[in-house]
Amino acid sequence: MNRIFIIFQIFTILFLTSCEPKPPLEKEKPVDSPGTKGLYVLNEGLMDLNNSTLLYYDFNSGKITDDIFLQTNGRGLGDTGNDLKAYGSKLYCVVNVSERIEIMDLHSCVSLAQISLKGKLPRKIAFYQGKAYVSCFDGSVIKIDTSSMSIEASAKAGRNPEGVCVANGKLYVANSGGLDNPNYDNTVSVFDLSTFTLIKNIPVVINPYTIGADLEGDVYLVSRGNYANVPYSFQRIDSRTDEVVHQYHLPVLNFTISGHYAYLYYYDFDTEQSWIKVMDIISETIVKENFITDGTVIKTPYCITVNPINQDIYIADAHQFYVNGDVFCFSKEGKKKFSFEVGVNPTALVFLASYQDLLSNR
Numbered sequence: 001m002n003r004i005f006i007i008f009q010i011f012t013i014l015f016l017t018s019c020e021p022k023p024p025l026e027k028e029k030p031v032d033s034p035g036t037k038g039l040y041v042l043n044e045g046l047m048d049l050n051n052s053t054l055l056y057y058d059f060n061s062g063k064i065t066d067d068i069f070l071q072t073n074g075r076g077l078g079d080t081g082n083d084l085k086a087y088g089s090k091l092y093c094v095v096n097v098s099e100r101i102e103i104m105d106l107h108s109c110v111s112l113a114q115i116s117l118k119g120k121l122p123r124k125i126a127f128y129q130g131k132a133y134v135s136c137f138d139g140s141v142i143k144i145d146t147s148s149m150s151i152e153a154s155a156k157a158g159r160n161p162e163g164v165c166v167a168n169g170k171l172y173v174a175n176s177g178g179l180d181n182p183n184y185d186n187t188v189s190v191f192d193l194s195t196f197t198l199i200k201n202i203p204v205v206i207n208p209y210t211i212g213a214d215l216e217g218d219v220y221l222v223s224r225g226n227y228a229n230v231p232y233s234f235q236r237i238d239s240r241t242d243e244v245v246h247q248y249h250l251p252v253l254n255f256t257i258s259g260h261y262a263y264l265y266y267y268d269f270d271t272e273q274s275w276i277k278v279m280d281i282i283s284e285t286i287v288k289e290n291f292i293t294d295g296t297v298i299k300t301p302y303c304i305t306v307n308p309i310n311q312d313i314y315i316a317d318a319h320q321f322y323v324n325g326d327v328f329c330f331s332k333e334g335k336k337k338f339s340f341e342v343g344v345n346p347t348a349l350v351f352l353a354s355y356q357d358l359l360s361n362r
Contacts, residue, residue, distance in 0.1 A: 035310065035353055036059050036307060036351055036353065037058075037059060037060070037352045038058050038351075038352040039057040039059070039314075039327075039349060039350070039351055039352065040055070040056055040068075040349065040350040040351075040352065041054070041056075041057065041316070041342045041343070041346050041348075042054055042081045042083075042084035042093060042346070042347055042348040043081070043325070043342055043343025043344055043345060043346050043347070044080055044081055044082065044344065044345035044346075044347045045080065045081070045343065045344050045345060046321075046344060046345070047079070047080050047097060048079065048097065049079070050078065051076075051079075051343075051344065052077045052078055052079060052080060052081035052095065053066065053067040053076075053077060053343045054068055054070075054077055054081075054109070055342050055346075056068040056109070057327075062340075067343075068109050069102075069104070069109055069111075072108065072109045072111075073110065073111045077093065077095060077102060078095035078097070078098030079095065079096070080095065080097040081094065081095050081096070081347070081348075082094045082122070082124065082347065082348075083123065083348055084349075084350050085125055085127070086350045087127040087132065087146060088146060089106050089107070090103055090104065090106055090112065091103070091104040091105070091106045091109070091350065092104075092125055094122045094123065094124060094125050094134060095122070096121055096122060096123060096137075097121075099116065099118050099120060099121060099122065100114050100115060100117055100122070101115040101117065101122060101125070101134060101144070102114055103115070103149055107352070115144060115149065115150070117134070119138060120136035120137065120138045120140060120142070122134050122135070123135045123136065123137060123161065123162055124161075124162060124164050125164065126164040126166050126171065127146070127166070128166045128169075128171070128193055129193070130146050130147060131143055131144065131145060131146060131152070131193075133164055133166075134164075135157065135161035135162060135164045136161065137178075137179065139156060139158065139160070139161065140154050140155065140156060140161075141154070141156075141164070141173055141189075141191070142154050143155070143196055153196055155191060155197070155198065156198070157173045157189040158173070158175025158177070158189055158201065159175055159177040159179070159180060160176045160177050160178045160179045160185065161174065161175050162174045162175075163208070163209055163211035163221075163222075164211065165211045165213045165219060166213065167218070167219050167239040168217045168240065169192070169193055170191060170192060170199065170242075171190070171191040172189070172211055172213075172219050172237070172239075173189040173190075173211075174188055174204075174208035174209055174210070175187045175188065175189060175201075175208060176207050176208060176224075177206075177207065178207065182226055184206040184226060185206070185207070185208070186203060186204055186205065186206040186207075186223075187202060187203060187204065188201070188202040188204050188208055188211070188219075188221060188237065189202075190242050200242055202243065202244065204221060204223055204237075204244055205223035205225065205230070205233040205247070206223060206225060206226060206230055207223050207225055207226065207230075208221055208222070208224075209222050209224045210222040210254050212255065213239070214257050214260075214262075215259070215260075217239045217240070218237065218239065218281070219236070219237040219238075219239055220234070220235070220236055220255065220262065221234070221235045221244075222252050222253065222254065222255065223235065224253075231251050232251040232252060232266070233247060233251070234247070234251075234252040234255070235247045246284065248284075250264065250266075250277075250286075251266050252264045252265070253266045253301075254301070254303070255304070256305050256306055257281065258306035258308070258311065259311075260280060260282050261278055261280060261281065262281050263276070263277075263278055263291065263306065264276070264277045264278070264279060265304055265315075267300060267301055272300070274298065274301055275289075275290070276291040276292060276298065276301060276304070276315065277289055277291060278291050288334070290334075291330070291334045292334045292336075293334035293335060294334065294335045294336055296328065296330075298317050298328065299317055299319055300317055300320070300321070301317065302316045302325065302345060302346060303315070303316035303348060303349060305349045307329075307351050308351065309351065309353060311332055312330065312331060312332070312337065313330045313331075313334075314327055314328065314329050314330075314349055316328075316342070316346035316349065318344075318346065321344075321345060322344065323344065324341050324342060325341075325342050325343065325344065325345060326339050326340065326341050326346075327339060327340055327346060327349070
């Protein structure tokens with residue numbers, strides 16, 4: 001079973017018996033963020049408790065709508081939301097235990113369609129030329145047409161696929177084998193997206209998990225090892241040769257890429273120690289050993305992303321995994337700008353541009 005799921009179950013028991021709420025953050029004034037209208041935060045909740053939520057933060061007013069999906073559609077989002085991404089005018093949410101893709105209007109959050117993936121346990125989503133590609137724990141990758149919002153095809157990847165990304169006209173799928181612990185998978189499947197056929201499986205460090213591409217077409221991968229004698233690993237795949245060309249000596253847990261920089265973080269579930277670093281991916285060197293420069297403490301980093309409009313860095317803190325988390329906004333210099341409380345286990349962030357900004361980019 002996925003180690004995170006096991007941890008969730010343990011913390012669920014703790015939550016139902018005795019839990020101390022974290023101290024509330026001091027309420028802060030909204031921060032000026034030109035071009036950014038709002039921010040969606042997907043809160044995973046706890047597995048089997050059916051408590052995933054979609055929160056919305058309004059940059060103009062500082063108002064927080066705790067569960068905008070519920071308020072808009074009169075029903076909950078489902079059980080264990082794993083991924084949230086925007087594509088075109090739509091917002092896509094991957095709901096793992098409920099086994100469906102929820103498609104919403106990006107600006108109103110009105111539900112447009114539900115795609116059932118019964119028996120597949122969907123995990124992550126990526127997009128390319130009008131199609132969505134969803135990894136599923138049953139070993140498949142589902143191709144969805146974003147116009148008709150219907151399934152077009154399915155292809156076989158490796159065991160228990162997790163992260164997916166697109167580079168150089170190809171889809172890269174991290175096959176974790178997480179449900180076969182300790183017999184993890186150790187491959188990344190590569191698909192030609194013009195034909196949606198498997199090209200090859202790239203050998204990588206066991207238990208590959210998070211994957212993403214940079215502007216140059218290189219693909220970066222986090223493998224989580226076996227949580228014992230095989231540590232976490234950060235690797236780079238050349239999308240021209242589809243080979244691992246570099247393995248960094250960093251135990252990375254998660255990352256995001258913006259321009260020529262990768263923002264990396266690590267969290268040790270045993271010691272509860274963490275760090276957040278910045279790598280220049282052109283020179284392949286760490287340019288900031290400690291991203292946060294003002295003493296702000298992130299207890300349990302759970303998600304990191306960059307606002308594409310103004311390049312602010314957002315980090316979600318899950319705290320003890322069973323209480324509400326927080327989202328922190330930092331400048332590129334690593335200084336906190338503001339923060340706000342969100343739901344349980346904030347796992348994905350999506351920014352909503354203002355109407356004026358959308359017009360200027362047409």
